[in-house]
Amino acid sequence: xxxxxxxxxxxxxxxxxxxxxxxxxxxxxxxxxxxxxxxxxxxxxxxxxxxxxxxxxxxxxxxxxxxxxxxxxxxxxxxxxxxxxxxxxxxxxxxxxxxxxxxxxxxxxxxxxxx
Amino acid sequence: xxxxxxxxxxxxxxxxxxxxxxxxxxxxxxxxxxxxxxxxxxxxxxxxxxxxxxxxxxxxxxxxxxxxxxxxxxxxxxxxxxxxxxxxxxxxxxxxxxxxxxxxxxxxxxx
Numbered sequence: 555x556x557x558x559x560x561x562x563x564x565x566x567x568x569x570x571x572x573x574x575x576x577x578x579x580x581x582x583x584x585x586x587x588x589x590x591x592x593x594x595x596x597x598x599x600x601x602x603x604x605x606x607x608x609x610x611x612x613x614x615x616x617x618x619x620x621x622x623x624x625x626x627x628x629x630x631x632x633x634x635x636x637x638x639x640x641x642x643x644x645x646x647x648x649x650x651x652x653x654x655x656x657x658x659x660x661x662x663x664x665x666x667x668x669x
Numbered sequence: 670x671x672x673x674x675x676x677x678x679x680x681x682x683x684x685x686x687x688x689x690x691x692x693x694x695x696x697x698x699x700x701x702x703x704x705x706x707x708x709x710x711x712x713x714x715x716x717x718x719x720x721x722x723x724x725x726x727x728x729x730x731x732x733x734x735x736x737x738x739x740x741x742x743x744x745x746x747x748x749x750x751x752x753x754x755x756x757x758x759x760x761x762x763x764x765x766x767x768x769x770x771x772x773x774x775x776x777x778x779x780x
Contacts, residue, residue, distance in 0.1 A: 558712070594676070594677070594772075595677055595707075595756055595772070595773045596770070596772060596773075597713070597758065597770040597773075598770070599767055599768065599769075602767070610767060644712050644713070646712075652764055653764070654700070654701075655700065655701035655703070655718060655720075655762045657715050657718075658715070658768060659715070660712030660713045660714070661712050662710075662711055662712050663710075663711070663712050
């Protein structure tokens with residue numbers, strides 16, 4: 555069974571469109587994250603949610619809106635897509651929040667290409 | 670048109686060699702340091718971590734060394750195998766569940 559899954563794996567769309575990426579984890583974790591990996595492989599945190607509450611928002615444009623309907627899901631909706639949004643987006647999850655480090659488990663990624 | 674390469678630091682080794690991947694970190698307040706492996710088309714995968722009050726930690730075929738004086742972290746892989754070929758990232762953790770990743774090093778293992 556896949557621990558952290560994302561759909562779709564590939565997403566090709568036109569500038570200006572709105573799209574969503576879904577993430578689900580079956581690890582029973584209570585913290586979930588979205589990361590963006592650019593073309594140079596640089597990986598940066600975007601958001602983290604703990605028990606469906608937004609904890610971290612790392613100066614991401616408000617065109618990006620995460621939504622956590624329950625602890626096992628964290629979806630990412632992107633409005634008015636721009637060329638610079640092209641990247642690989644990774645979802646991750648961990649047990650617990652803050653304090654000592656809790657291993658983060660990453661999904662397989664969604665490659666978004668904006669034309 | 671001209672293609673632009675990834676320009677990641679790359680370490681090329683022969684199968685069976687020992688590999689050492691280095692990382693410089695910036696935040697002296699970081700509590701943990703973690704190494705992740707990312708294979709092509711996959712998400713990062715945890716390899717090993719080390720707490721800031723330690724200077725060495727060993728796992729299966731991997732050893733992480735931490736030098737806080739110069740803010741340097743290294744990952745040693747013994748008897749490197751073709752399956753070790755991947756991009757390796759170091760990451761710092763300083764609370765609030767935030768990981769700050771380094772730039773990544775590509776390891777290429779030739780049979």
